[in-house]
Amino acid sequence: MVNRKVSLFDKGRATRAFAVLLLAAGITATTNLGLHAWAESCADVDVVVARGTQESGYLGSIVGDPLYDTLRQALPVSASRYRVNYTADLLDPASLSRGTQDLTEHVIQQSVNCPDQRFILVGYSQGAVVVHGVLGTGVVTMLPGIHSLPGDLEWKVVAVLLFGDPLRANGGSVPGQFAERTADHCAGGDPVCGGGIDPTQHSNYGWAMWPAAWFAASRV
Numbered sequence: 001m002v003n004r005k006v007s008l009f010d011k012g013r014a015t016r017a018f019a020v021l022l023l024a025a026g027i028t029a030t031t032n033l034g035l036h037a038w039a040e041s042c043a044d045v046d047v048v049v050a051r052g053t054q055e056s057g058y059l060g061s062i063v064g065d066p067l068y069d070t071l072r073q074a075l076p077v078s079a080s081r082y083r084v085n086y087t088a089d090l091l092d093p094a095s096l097s098r099g100t101q102d103l104t105e106h107v108i109q110q111s112v113n114c115p116d117q118r119f120i121l122v123g124y125s126q127g128a129v130v131v132h133g134v135l136g137t138g139v140v141t142m143l144p145g146i147h148s149l150p151g152d153l154e155w156k157v158v159a160v161l162l163f164g165d166p167l168r169a170n171g172g173s174v175p176g177q178f179a180e181r182t183a184d185h186c187a188g189g190d191p192v193c194g195g196g197i198d199p200t201q202h203s204n205y206g207w208a209m210w211p212a213a214w215f216a217a218s219r220v
Contacts, residue, residue, distance in 0.1 A: 047068055160182040
């Protein structure tokens with residue numbers, strides 16, 4: 001049931017994008033590789049989070065955990081959470097593949113179990129690349145083993161929230177059908193998403209929690 005999409009892309013831009021992505025490995029948070037993942041059954045909206053490289057916390061201490069707490073206050077409907085089951089480790093060559101597979105399979109299974117459920121996809125740093133792969137962004141889908149959502153489920157994604165997105169630094173963006181549903185946050189000075197020179201800014205996303213939550217609430 002998993003659809004794998006392939007599209008052409010600028011090789012030079014791809015090389016630069018993933019060089020920046022490698023930088024993200026060294027400046028995200030401490031590791032937490034517990035792989036327990038769950039989603040509460042049939043909430044109106046399921047918040048699916050792909051955490052950053054070696055990021056601590058359940059959904060991620062920098063973005064996922066504080067964002068979910070904020071979303072619970074902002075959303076006008078019930079919400080559940082799901083932690084994408086992947087290593088979030090760039091030293092693991094299968095990390096991105098496993099992340100896209102787990103996220104895609106989760107959305108497919110939840111769509112069977114809870115036909116009326118919609119999804120907010122969240123990605124921070126390496127997790128943003130996982131979300132790009134699931135949405136079908138060409139530069140990511142050219143990598144081995146990337147899984148993308150089947151076309152008939154794309155409409156279920158009501159909002160996409162990206163933080164510290166490595167592809168943004170090289171002009172990368174989500175496929176057009178997701179553009180109006182996407183909020184892409186980059187801290188000033190963040191070298192991973194914005195070409196800045198202050199690595200500490202890659203973990204400075206507290207300011208973005210409410211803007212992201214308001215955006216998602218407006219899309220539900």
